[in-house]
Amino acid sequence: MEALLEKSGSKTPLIAGMSLIWADWLKEEDLQDLVEHPLLQALERNEASLATVRTLLIQHSHYSRHFTRYLCALMGQLSDPADVMALMENMREEMGVDGGSAITHAEMFQRTLRVVGAAPASHAPLPQTLAMVDTMMGHCQSSDALAGLAAMCLGAEAIVPLIYRPILQALQHHGFGEDATEFFSLHIEEDEDHALTMLAIMQRLTLDQDARREQAIAVGRELIARRVAMFDAIWAHCQTQPAAAPAAAPAGHFSSADFWRVPSQLQAQLPERLSHEQVMAASQGGDQAFSSERKHKVHIVDLPSRTISLTIGRLEEGEATRLHRHNYETVIYVTQGQGYSRIGDRQVPWRAGDAIYVPVWAEHQHVNTGAEECVYLACENAPLLQNLGGIALREELSA
Known part of the structure; x- marks a missing residue:
């Protein structure tokens, strides 16, 4: 003290x-x-x-x-x-x-x-x-x-x-x-x-x-x-509470002192949560905060994945995301609506059923040009970079 x-x-x-x-x-x-x-x-x-x-x-x-x-x-x-x-x-x-x-x-x-x-x-x-x-x-x-x-x-x-x-x-x-x-x-x-x-x-x-x-x-x-x-x-x-098994990996991160924890064989470790029911219907406070930061509706799929993330984005008629970029990859699948994405100096059109790819550090923005709400799934590898040492980076380029 x-x-x-x-x-x-x-x-x-x-x-x-x-x-x-x-x-x-x-x-x-x-x-x-x-x-x-x-x-x-x-x-x-x-x-x-x-x-x-x-x-x-x-x-x-x-x-x-x-x-x-x-x-x-x-x-x-x-x-x-x-x-x-x-x-x-x-x-x-x-x-x-x-x-x-x-x-x-x-x-x-x-x-x-x-x-x-x-x-x-x-x-x-x-x-x-x-x-x-x-x-x-x-x-x-x-x-x-x-x-x-x-x-x-x-x-x-x-x-x-x-x-x-x-x-x-x-x-x-x-x-x-x-x-x-x-x-x-x-x-x-x-x-x-x-x-x-x-x-x-x-x-x-x-x-x-x-x-x-x-x-x-x-x-x-x-x-x-x-x-x-x-x-x-x-x-x-x-x-x-029961103590963790000695061979268990430390939660959150590894250091050089943990090199010996690499197992000699694979073993399935099932986390407590394996499902997130009704993601869009059960919007939580975190989703509201995330949506406020992103300036459009976003629902977070809250599952204990350590390498990939999945979110559900929504754009109202005529709405667009902020122009931004990040050092993690993104694959987007459109489930509803139509529009285009500005990726670097290219304009990529899309509609329901299409998938698009956003490369690392390419500035990009998604725009809904249809007459209905656009809904899309965004899969990213940000958690992988975060768990490798907090090296995931996102930069907003417009308000």
Whole structure:
């Protein structure tokens, strides 16, 4: 663990990396319970398995999926319109209105879950996670706005860097790129500003009222204790899971230390998921985020393939994809509609039943010229390049 900051005046020392502005509101022993938790320590030391990371992300999703409800409930208890507007800035960032993000923070987190292979539906919320949700919501719904402010500020926003940095470290260690890490890096940068906004309101509500200030501190301590209890349950759950067989290849990537893991004979290893039912009908958050980035409808075929990917693209009448290029190959099969693709300096017409090939790094764009929606399947070898060392590259050439 990082060294503790030395005392500054009358302030209690805090964990390194946190501003001393929190010394009057957060207790050193609570923060130590958090950062010294074996779960976060394992993440920070690159000792947490990918299964552990997935379990943590799933439980965090069960808690964080209610974030906008927490915030809305809190804003409903504030009497000063200026305070409501101040917290609305947080809401606007969450919804992707501010901050330059094309997708909401919720969609960004769903993309993380999809890329990492953490399916919330695969594991019910632990009792300690539900207790965390209920405690946070109860304080945010309290008629005393100070309770909700303390819960959100001291029990969440102010301590985000302490929690998200180890998660970010673990994701990077397991070889995941920006699609998986952007949510955490963004919140590490932004959430202290949100916390300071809430702190300013708390300072005004507790001005010269020591009892009120102690009440707010107690709420923050309760929420940190709930989070530590949730981490306890996650860690205990992960410790009881059967260990991977010694000869199993490490998840995510190989290094020179793994050369001996090459087997002497082939053996089928069946993953848990072998089908993705009703791909187009069951569009998930990740699809919405992907479509937002691509500027047209795209459905991701979510299967555990390590070398190829398959997506279903859709173009409305007169719609076109953005001009782009990438260093992975693409084979496209058109199932409905007609149009053309600009590939390099050539224009390639197509209609339902045709297949087209897009070479590596050739700039290209697909255009629907028909009177109905165009639907096509795109098969690419991007996962192969990603698993070879994160060398897949895509470049957008038009807005």
